[in-house]
Amino acid sequence: DAEITQSPRHKITETGRQVTLACHQTWNHNNMFWYRQDLGHGLRLIHYSYGVQDTNKGEVSDGYSVSRSNTEDLPLTLESAASSQTSVYFCASSEWLAGPYNEQFFGPGTRLTVL
Amino acid sequence: AQTVTQSQPEMSVQEAETVTLSCTYDTSENNYYLFWYKQPPSRQMILVIRQEAYKQQNATENRFSVNFQKAAKSFSLKISDSQLGDTAMYFCAFMNMYNNNDMRFGAGTRLTVKP
Numbered sequence: 001d002a003e004i005t006q007s008p009r010h011k012i013t014e015t016g017r018q019v020t021l022a023c024h025q026t027w028n029h030n031n032m033f034w035y036r037q038d039l040g041h042g043l044r045l046i047h048y049s050y051g052v053q054d055t056n057k058g059e060v061s062d063g064y065s066v067s068r069s070n071t072e073d074l075p076l077t078l079e080s081a082a083s084s085q086t087s088v089y090f091c092a093s094s095e096w097l098a099g100p101y102n103e104q105f106f107g108p109g110t111r112l113t114v115l
Numbered sequence: 116a117q118t119v120t121q122s123q124p125e126m127s128v129q130e131a132e133t134v135t136l137s138c139t140y141d142t143s144e145n146n147y148y149l150f151w152y153k154q155p156p157s158r159q160m161i162l163v164i165r166q167e168a169y170k171q172q173n174a175t176e177n178r179f180s181v182n183f184q185k186a187a188k189s190f191s192l193k194i195s196d197s198q199l200g201d202t203a204m205y206f207c208a209f210m211n212m213y214n215n216n217d218m219r220f221g222a223g224t225r226l227t228v229k230p
């Protein structure tokens with residue numbers, strides 16, 4: 001069955017370190033997204049991609065970067081981790097550009113703690 | 116920009132009873148989509164129900180139904196015959212009809228079903 005996976009599931013790091021969170025989907029979806037989930041804010045969009053070599057900034061992109069070298073993967077990099085980036089991170093993918101049945105499928109999330 | 120508000124941070128309901136979760140949103144768009152997602156303790160985001168703004172008929176999915184009031188910009192979720200497995204965080208989400216990446220989430224309502 002097609003799926004979307006994230007690794008690691010939990011990560012503890014120190015302030016100032018570079019961290020990369022992996023996202024891999026086997027749906028063959030063109031669109032991929034990264035969200036962060038914080039108490040009181042729901043999910044907020046960090047970056048998204050509509051295809052290989054395409055990346056776009058979302059609502060809360062400062063301090064994050066992504067790259068899309070193939071259809072299946074969209075790694076999220078924190079260039080210099082800050083305590084404010086302690087959060088749960090979700091990756092998602094979808095098939096089309098629009099439409100009510102263009103459901104976003106979510107990964108299981110990565111809990112990141114920055115000390 | 117669109118905003119989504121869930122005014123009930125926490126709710127509880129007795130098993131087998133009915134509960135309604137509230138959601139309001141703000142948009143200047145006429146066509147859009149609305150969603151309810153469930154996030155159980157496993158953190159997996161699961162789509163519960165979707166509604167197209169151009170449809171007057173309220174969406175239903177088994178025990179889950181919505182009350183969509185377009186003029187009032189209200190989109191509540193009713194869960195009938197509540198089950199212990201319904202215990203989860205519930206997120207209301209708004210998606211722009213023509214722009215897949217423009218998806219906004221509410222802060223969530225934590226629902227506890229009591230035996």
